[in-house]
Amino acid sequence: MKSVKPTKPESLFLPAELTPKLTTDFINQLQSAIGLGTTLIRVDCSQVENATSNHIGILWKAFDICRTEKVRFVLEEATAGLKKVLVILDLGELFGIDEIENKFIPAINQKNQLDSRIGVFSELISVTRNGVKTSLDNFLAFLREHNVPESVEMELRTVLYELLTNVIDHSELGENDNVKVMARIEINRIILTLEDTGKPFDPTSPRGPKDLVDLTAAAKDRQFKGFGLMMIRKMVDNILYRRKEDIINYVQIEKSWS
Amino acid sequence: MDQSTFQQFVLSDTVIVIHTERMLDNNNAHIMAEQLSEARKKGLKFAIIDMEKLDFLSSAGVGSILGSIEDFREMGGDIVICNASTTILHIFKVLDLGDYLKVMNTQEEAIKSCK
Numbered sequence: 326m327k328s329v330k331p332t333k334p335e336s337l338f339l340p341a342e343l344t345p346k347l348t349t350d351f352i353n354q355l356q357s358a359i360g361l362g363t364t365l366i367r368v369d370c371s372q373v374e375n376a377t378s379n380h381i382g383i384l385w386k387a388f389d390i391c392r393t394e395k396v397r398f399v400l401e402e403a404t405a406g407l408k409k410v411l412v413i414l415d416l417g418e419l420f421g422i423d424e425i426e427n428k429f430i431p432a433i434n435q436k437n438q439l440d441s442r443i444g445v446f447s448e449l450i451s452v453t454r455n456g457v458k459t460s461l462d463n464f465l466a467f468l469r470e471h472n473v474p475e476s477v478e479m480e481l482r483t484v485l486y487e488l489l490t491n492v493i494d495h496s497e498l499g500e501n502d503n504v505k506v507m508a509r510i511e512i513n514r515i516i517l518t519l520e521d522t523g524k525p526f527d528p529t530s531p532r533g534p535k536d537l538v539d540l541t542a543a544a545k546d547r548q549f550k551g552f553g554l555m556m557i558r559k560m561v562d563n564i565l566y567r568r569k570e571d572i573i574n575y576v577q578i579e580k581s582w583s
Numbered sequence: 584m585d586q587s588t589f590q591q592f593v594l595s596d597t598v599i600v601i602h603t604e605r606m607l608d609n610n611n612a613h614i615m616a617e618q619l620s621e622a623r624k625k626g627l628k629f630a631i632i633d634m635e636k637l638d639f640l641s642s643a644g645v646g647s648i649l650g651s652i653e654d655f656r657e658m659g660g661d662i663v664i665c666n667a668s669t670t671i672l673h674i675f676k677v678l679d680l681g682d683y684l685k686v687m688n689t690q691e692e693a694i695k696s697c698k
Contacts, residue, residue, distance in 0.1 A: 454610065461639075479639075479670040480677060486641050490609055541683045553642035559677055 335363040337387075341372040343379040355387050359394050366391055371402035376410040378512035382581070384420065385511050414443065444471045446508040450489075452498040452521070457489045460506055471510045477582045480560040481515065487553040488519050488528065488576060496523020496574070514581040521574050527566045528554050528576055589618055593627065597660065598697045600631040600690065607637060607644030615644070619651040619662070628660025629697035633690055635666035640674055652684075661685050665693035 335358050340347050355366060368387065373380055384400070391398035400420050403411070411417045446467040450456040464485055468478045485506070492504050498521060505520040558564060563579040589611075590602040599622045607615060615632075622630050632648065652662045664686045667675075675681055687693040 475670050476673040479674060482639065483641065483674065486608065486639075490641070541679065552646050556642045556645070556678060559679075 335365050336367045336369065338369045339373055339380065339383070341374065343377070343383060348379065348383055351383055352386060352390070355390060359390070359396055363396065365397045365399065367399050367401050369401050370404065370407050372404075374404050374406045376404075376407040380407065381410060381414065381416070381512050382514050385416075388420070443512065444510045446510075447506070449503045449505055451500055452493055452496065452502045452504055452523075453500045454493070456500075456504070457486065457493065460489060460504075461486055464506070464508070467508065467510075473510070473515070474582060477580070481517070481580065484557050484560050484578060484580075485517065487557050488578075490553065491526060491528055492519070492521050492523060492574075495526040496521050498523040513583060514579070516577060516579050518575065518577045520569075520576075522572050523574060525568050526574055527568075528557065529564050529566045588614060591618060591622075594694065596626070597628045598631065598694065599627045599629070600633055600694075602633045602635070603637045605636050606639045606641075607647070608639060608641035609643040612641070612643035612647040615647040616650055619647070619655075623651065623654055623658065628655065628658050629663060630655060630660075631663045631665055631690065631693045631697070633666050633693075634664060634668070634671055637671055638668065640671055645674075645678065645680075648684075649680075660697075663687055663693045663696055665690050 337351060337354055337358070339351070343351075358366060366387070368384070388398050390396075400407075403420075408417070411420050444467065446464065448460065448463060450460045461482055465478065465482060468481060473481070489504060489506075492498065496502075498504075502522065506517075507520075508515055508517045557578070561578040561580045563577075565577045567575045569575045589604065592600045594600060601615070601618055601622075603615070604611065619630055630651075648662060648664075655661050662685070664675075664684055666689065667686060672681075672686065675684055675686070685696065687696055
């Protein structure tokens with residue numbers, strides 16, 4: 326297997342087989358190239374004959390990073406196999422794949438099957454216990470519609486509940502205020518974001534004692550400050566907080582599953 | 584939904600069974616904590632928490648159980664979980680509580696384990 330090693334700072338190679346390490350390396354190299362000031366990222370896809378959900382996931386993530394950083398993103402030498410999957414997922418135009426061959430179109434059943442694993446959720450809820458309940462119910466329906474595994478579904482509900490509860494408890498917002506909840510399911514991955522205009526509250530910073538590393542220790546010490554945040558951190562792959570424009574708390578979590 | 588108490592049954596001089604509702608969260612976790620505390624004050628060494636109805640557990644819910652567990656253990660007893668669904672068990676596992684909590688499949692097994 327070829328390793329992920331760009332020939333130039335702005336050129337990345339997408340391996341035929343993606344291990345977790347190669348995936349991490351790929352994203353690290355992308356971010357490093359962007360950090361060096363490149364305005365164009367080229368991804369060599371020539372070896373990806375059999376595109377998997379991991380390939381689509383990493384391309385989507387790379388595309389998303391480039392879009393956020395205002396860096397141009399171009400796929401090069403995409404194989405027929407990769408093009409086929411991108412077209413089926415209606416991502417062809419997004420990734421600059423304009424060769425829609427007729428043979429790809431009849432795969433309607435496969436398209437439906439794959440589409441069920443991609444979706445967007447967005448709603449504005451009131452900062453109340455009822456608002457939380459409504460959001461949890463709607464979010465659960467969204468997760469089920471997109472066939473998220475039950476165990477992951479439970480973790481995501483818990484994470485959303487804890488994040489919304491934090492807004493109620495710490496934001497100093499009232500029932501006339503709102504929280505914006507958005508989620509995007511890609512293939513076997515979700516990005517969940519919350520935005521509120523309350524008092525700054527960073528859920529990524531530890532609240533408990535420094536030595537409170539797990540829940541068993543918490544129980545033994547009878548020390549439960551920061552317990553919900555600890556749970557969130559155990560259930561997601563990444564959590565990010567930004568104070569946007571000095572008025573918005575922006576929290577983003579990412580979680581993948583197999 | 585607010586509630587007054589969780590349904591509970593004292594089985595013997597040492598064992599009490601408390602049944603959760605569908606949710607154990609910020610709205611009712613303090614009630615669970617109070618019932619466990621009352622049981623301990625009455626000298627009951629074992630509290631069985633029957634989770635048959637439970638399908639959602641928040642940090643406050645977990646905290647209500649963990650907050651009392653060491654007190655029961657210091658008395659030579661324990662808190663025993665039973666009838667938890669696979670998703671609730673998954674949450675315990677994710678939180679690395681699998682080895683810390685005493686979990687039995689059925690209430691009968693939980694009662695037998697209270698010795």
